[in-house]
Amino acid sequence: MRNDLKTMGYLGPAGTFSHCAASIYKKKHPVHLKPSPAFxxxxxxxxxxxxxxxxxxxxxxxxxxxxxxxxxxxxxxxINIIAELLLPVTHRLLVSPGRSLKEITRVISHPQAIGQCRCWLTQHLPQADIIETASTALAASTIAQSKEPWAAIGTAVSENLYNLHCLAQNINDYANNTTRFLIIATETVPVCNNYAYKTSIEFTLLHQPGALYKVLGEFSQRDINLTRIESRPTKTELGRYRFFIDFTGHQDEQPVSKLLSILKQQVRSLRVLGSYPAGD
Amino acid sequence: MRNDLKTMGYLGPAGTFSHCAASIYKKKHPVHLKPSPAFxxxxxxxxxxxxxxxxxxxxxxxxxxxxxxxxxxxxxxxINIIAELLLPVTHRLLVSPGRSLKEITRVISHPQAIGQCRCWLTQHLPQADIIETASTALAASTIAQSKEPWAAIGTAVSENLYNLHCLAQNINDYANNTTRFLIIATETVPVCNNYAYKTSIEFTLLHQPGALYKVLGEFSQRDINLTRIESRPTKTELGRYRFFIDFTGHQDEQPVSKLLSILKQQVRSLRVLGSYPAGD
Structure with a gap:
């Protein structure tokens, strides 16, 4: 470990999809990787x-x-978003060496991985219990330490790391399975002409009819392309939401900087989560 | 069980929040309740x-x-939505009779329940492992059958059902914790003048700039109040979304029926999930 390297944290243990994504990021931007037990x-x-x-x-x-x-x-x-990374996701059914499909009585993995392989599991392992774990890597390490006829849904990285055998590859129900990762820091990203940028914001609306429509109108008027809109509860009461919008452009350039100054007057609260180079 | 009663399914086993919601529904609309192991x-x-x-x-x-x-x-x-029901959620820490807080080495529950009690757990049980289960009721029944010094996060119904002791009430981090349930059937709900209605739709957009803005404009023009907007992936590729919108009014009455006929021409796909009496 070089002392001048930045440290990048990820949801561990080693072998998670976050670890895969971190390893890909590391190839272009040398960093020291550090696992963390929870988001x-x-x-x-x-x-x-x-x-x-x-x-x-x-x-x-x-x-x-x-x-x-x-x-x-x-x-x-x-905290600011400084980059994004898209990771294609393929799931594998991992077992201790020597186990066969028909012996398996239990499949363990992270709830998202289980959700993504639901049809395959129903078709090929209708007899097996499904048990959730905190990560796909934890599931793999559990299998490595257990003598039970169990299987884990996990990554190729976990397969190698825990010396497991892969009974089936690409068991995800949908082929176009991609996870989008964000790289976060306390710094911001200045504009550089070589990149196409995206900006992410979060805001809450004034309690007025058509409030969201007016906000989207500001984007439409300036031909700013929304790539994503997501709502989350504000946690104060049912029916109150916080919106997350991603769109093209950098907060320090037009038309985005003008848009943001206008939006601030139209919403209850607004925060720019970051402007960052758009991922491939 | 009377033969003329309708059968209402819920995510079981007995003692889940779904079971609580089903029991409340049953008070006004006599039904026969039947648990199901998965959504x-x-x-x-x-x-x-x-x-x-x-x-x-x-x-x-x-x-x-x-x-x-x-x-x-x-x-x-x-499938159509025929009603909605709002259930206030309060979580309890359940143990076998005789156990005290300082003995607890592990807390088990459904991931949503764990998420809703995160601060309380960090403050009062920093030493305990947190393990996810498929439902709060399964967590409670596990505690009832185990001799380990473990606790479950669960409901008052589970406490009684599995003869457990409640070490702490209202351990949820936010007071205004409410879950909204939908009642679904293959029938639809006709208009009746006694009710205020809500309608739920899902749609995918044409791949055009400002497509969502135009859709929201149709609501705004008719003063139709949006109560919720949610996006979900279409599962074809990253960046393609399906939208779910809830709003006031019934699909068989104006201005909603006109709105729906206009929207059908503006979107890629549209389905009305149902018009139903708004919950309290």
């Missing part, structure tokens, strides 16, 4: 500058938004 | 008319949308 601890560590940056999943093309990550971004006013 | 099986059973109706949670004021339920509504074209 809350990970994001707190960035806010307190105990680590420099962190990589967190924010949405999956099958399962949708990762609610806790949106909530944590919302709760930490000093 | 997929439950919604399928309604579509295949194996049961008459089902009650499913669709959003919580803290945790947000229940993604799998939205996806299942979307996948079953014959």
């Amino acid at each position: 809350t601890i990970l994001v707190d560590a960035v806010a307190k500058k105990e680590i420099d940056i962190a990589i967190v999943p924010v949405e999956n093309s099958i399962e949708g938004a990762v609610g806790i990550v949106l909530d944590l971004l919302s709760d930490h006013a000093t | 997929t099986i439950l919604v399928d059973a309604v579509a295949k008319k194996e049961i008459d109706i089902a009650i499913v949670p669709v959003e919580n004021s803290i945790e947000g949308a229940v993604g799998i339920v939205l996806d299942l509504l979307s996948d079953h074209a014959t």
Whole structure:
């Protein structure tokens, strides 16, 4: 470990999809990787500058938004998004060497991984119990330590790391399974002409009819392309939402900087989560 | 069980929040209750008319949308929403009689319940492992059968059902914790003058700039009040979304029926999930 390297936290243990994403990021931007046991601890560590940056999943093309990550971004006013990374997701059925499909009595994995392989499991392992774990890597390490006829849904990284055998590859029900990760820090990203940028904001609306329509109108008038809109509860009462919008452009350039100054007058609260180079 | 009673399915086993919601519904609308082990099986059973109706949670004021339920509504074209029910949620820490707080080494419950008690757990049980289960009721029944110094987060119904002791009430981090349930069937609800109605739709947009803005404009022009907007992935590729909107009014009355006929020409696909009396 070089001392001048930044430290990047990820949801561990080793072998998770977050670890895969962090390893890909590391190829272009040398960093020292550090696992964290939970998203809350990970994001707190960035806010307190105990680590420099962190990589967190924010949405999956099958399962949708990762609610806790949106909530944590919302709760930490000093944190900015500095990059995004798209990771194709393929799931594997992992067992201890020597086990066969028909012996399996239990399949364990993270709820999102289970959700993404639901049809395959129903078809090929109708007899097996399905048990949720905190991560796909934890599921793999459990299998490695257990003598029971169980299987884990996990990554190729976990397969190698825990010396497991792969009974079936690509068991996800949908082929186009991609997870979008955000890289977060307490810094911001200045404009550089070489990149196409995206900006992420979160806001709450005034309690007025057509409030969301008016906000979207400001984007439409300036031909700013929305790439995503997500709502999350404000946690005050049912029926009150916080919106997350991603769109093209950088907050320090027109037309986005003008848009943001107009929006501030139209909403109850607004925070720019960051402007960052759009991922491939 | 009277033979003329409708059968209402819910996510079991007995003692879940779904069971609580079903029991409240039953007080006004006599039904025979039947537990189901999974949302997929439950919604399928309604579509295949194996049961008459089902009650499913669709959003919580803290945790947000229940993604799998939205996806299942979307996948079953014959299913309609016929009613909604709001259930205040309070969580309890349940143990075998005789156990004290300082002995607890592990807390087990459904991931949503754990998420809703995160601060309380960090403050009062920092030493305990947190393990996820498929339902709060399963967690309670596990505690009842175990000799380990473990606790479950669960309901008052589970406490009574499994003869457990409550170590702490209202351990949820936010006071205004409410879950919204939908009652679904293959029938639709005709207009009756005694009720204020809500309508739920799902749609996908044409791939055009400002497409969502135009859709919201049709609501705004007719002073139709949006009560909720939610996006879910279409599962084809990252960045393609399906929208769920709830709003006031009935599909068989103006201005909603006109709105729907206009919207059909502006979107890629549109389905009315149902018009139903607004919950209290």
